[in-house]
Amino acid sequence: MSIKSPIKSVVIAGGGTAGWMAAAALSRMLDSSEVDITLVESEAIGTVGVGEATIPNIATFNKMLGIEERDFMANTHATIKYGIEFVGWTKDGESYFHPFGTHGRDMMGMSFHQFWRKMHALGKASRIETYSATAMAAKQGKACLPSRDRNSLMSTLAHAYQFDAGRYAAFLRKYSENNGVTRVEGKITNVDVNSESGFIETLLLDNGKTLSGEFFIDCTGFRALLTEKVMETSFRDWSHWLPCNSALAVGSEKLPDSPPYTRATAREAGWQWQIPLQHRTGNGHVYCSDFMSDQLADEILLKTLASAPLASPKQLRFTTGQREKMWTKNCLALGLSGGFLEPLESTSIYLIQAGISRLLALFPDTGFNATEIDEYNKLMDLEFAQVRDFLILHYVANERRGEPFWDYVRNMSIPDSLKRKIDLFKGRGRYFRYDGDLFTETSWIAVFLGQNIVPEGYNPLVDSLPEKEVENRLNAMRAELAQAVPQMPEHDVFLSRYCPAPKSE
């Protein structure tokens, strides 16, 4: 019989964003009188300390936990994120906006961008982002909740958050402990493995404590203590496609008018992020050390900050890629221990969330069914590969000629899966979202067009709507946004009313 007894004890190794997200979700879903959940973390080691920008999916995770948006935003000093402004990704002096939400309104069951493509070629449409409520709100520094009127373009406003990663982990820790999770302080120094089954049995800590369990979740970050060192799961290295391998991160003073979006500015051998929070600004320079020295990267970062730094930049190293198997026997890798795709589209926290939701759907019993584990690994492979392709698109379609890093990424070979997508779009602007692709049509279209991949034509069915009618509709959309967006509150005003950070902090 393949059905075995239920799991009675789960041990989570590591208490960064991944560890506490896992603890929070499991404590919500499992009965604490039936299952022990223990999380071990080491203050001496600390967390990676970055990971502040998100995508809208995180709202689903918070909802699953029963967390109110205002409460979450106040406690994590969060701001609204309407998308990402990409500066200089085609060439210096050019920029575009990747908004959440949608561009304009679809017509006759066809995507808005198809009509836009026709009218833009005729000189009768402005840049595609000017038809997005979300992009326009971002550009004007405004914020509010979406309209409930489905006929209004303001109902298409969509946001994610920019928040303090440390405060998010602390917030989830409180939530998890209230739900019965036991937190243990200590450094894991040894791991006992059953010599016959190869299953992990016990973690041994530097303070003499031992933690036995049936199921182990490895959230030890880049160390991948259980996954790599104990399970010896190899790493699928994608650095030939995403060669950035270093980052310098530094906080700086709060910007006077916090923009409701993240900015990603292309630099000589990588790019720089700016993430506004309620109390400070997160900044970082992501670069490839084969093309730029750490010292120069540090100089560029500090020289280009929009506000005074609050500390010295912190150096981080990484390799882009993922584990060959996220789940092996009774050990599941979650967060950075399972893989890392650089933070260009703020996808890492989402990938933790995806890992958790798949785990909940395939929660094991003590039999650890191999087919189910295999299914989990397949689903996560797909998630990672789709995000990977979207990230590569930003690099490969650059026009920064004469800069060695950008010349390399423009000329590198790319995965067939991405090449097919680009070829399909280049013809008549076709794009299809399938296999549960994380990024929406709006996202792909924004980056295709933003990176100057303009389709040769458009869907011929577009011509069935008279040109004048399309022109009128596009003009009406712009007029609606021109009227509504300026009436929204300033972003900082919205935050101070909706989710002010607690006064004591």
Ligand SMILES: Cc1cc2nc3c(=O)[nH]c(=O)nc-3n(C[C@H](O)[C@H](O)[C@H](O)COP(=O)(O)OP(=O)(O)OC[C@H]3O[C@@H](n4cnc5c(N)ncnc54)[C@H](O)[C@@H]3O)c2cc1C
């Ligand atoms: C430069 C950079 C920028 C990023 N920006 C973003 C972003 O904007 N958006 C986004 O979604 N993601 C971003 N990420 C990713 C994000 O930071 C991580 O996905 C997230 O923080 C989860 O990290 P983690 O919990 O897996 O690891 P960590 O935060 O490193 O936590 C590891 C935990 O394991 C513990 N630990 C390790 N070894 C031991 C041991 N021996 N004994 C006991 N405990 C141990 C540590 O103490 C810690 O608690 C970024 C990452 C980098 C590198």
